[in-house]
Amino acid sequence: MSTSGRSALRELVEDFLFREAALLDEWRLDEWVDLFTDDARYVVPSTDLPEGDPARDLVFIDDDIVRLRARVARLNSRHSHRESPRSRTRRFVSNVRVEGTGDGELRVAANVLVYRFRSGEGAPYVGAVEYILRRNGGDLRIAYRRAVLDLEDLAWHGAVSIIF
Incomplete structure (x- = not known):
């Protein structure tokens, strides 16, 4: 792929990741979940085992x-006591790396910093997100999303009720 082709691909992926971050920060979760494919998987391993595999290890989230x-x-319901009132968040996405897999999918990795504000307190969530993205016409969709927190524990964060 030419340099301009790689630049265009990186720009497409970065725009997609920035749009995803905005949807989450604006609590537009229905639109966010529509970014996923029907066979998607979303994983958040525990902080004590960041390389954890949901097939054999306990993880925070393993959702189809x-x-x-x-x-x-x-x-989005009134039954979400952990997020009532909702947290305010601001996401920063950086160090985006894009690699083609040869079968039309893209492997993407990015560093993420999420500031969460709730009940007069703020807490940073730092980590990395790995994706497998698929082209869907002129857009991209998430086939796999793995968010790995760099935190040693969630003691002062409370929980991962926000989508990291």
Whole structure:
């Protein structure tokens, strides 16, 4: 791929990641979940085992699209006590790396910093997100999303009720 082709691809991916971050920060979760493919998987390993595999290890989140849609519905409902009132968040996405897989998918990695504000307190969530993205016409969709927190524990953060 030419340099201009790689630049255009990186720009497409970065715009997609920035749009995803904005949807999450604006609590537009229904639109966010629509970014996923029907066979998508979303994983957040525990802080004590960041390389954890949901097939054999305990993880914070291991959602297929059905569970992810249910999570979004709960977070949008009045039954989400952890997020009532909702947290305010601001996401920063950086160090985006894009690699083609040869089968039309893209492997993407990025560093993420999420500031969460709730009940008069603020807490940073620092980590990395790995994606497998698929082209869908002129746009991209998330087939796999793995968010790895760099935190040693969630003691002063409370929980991962926000979508990291």
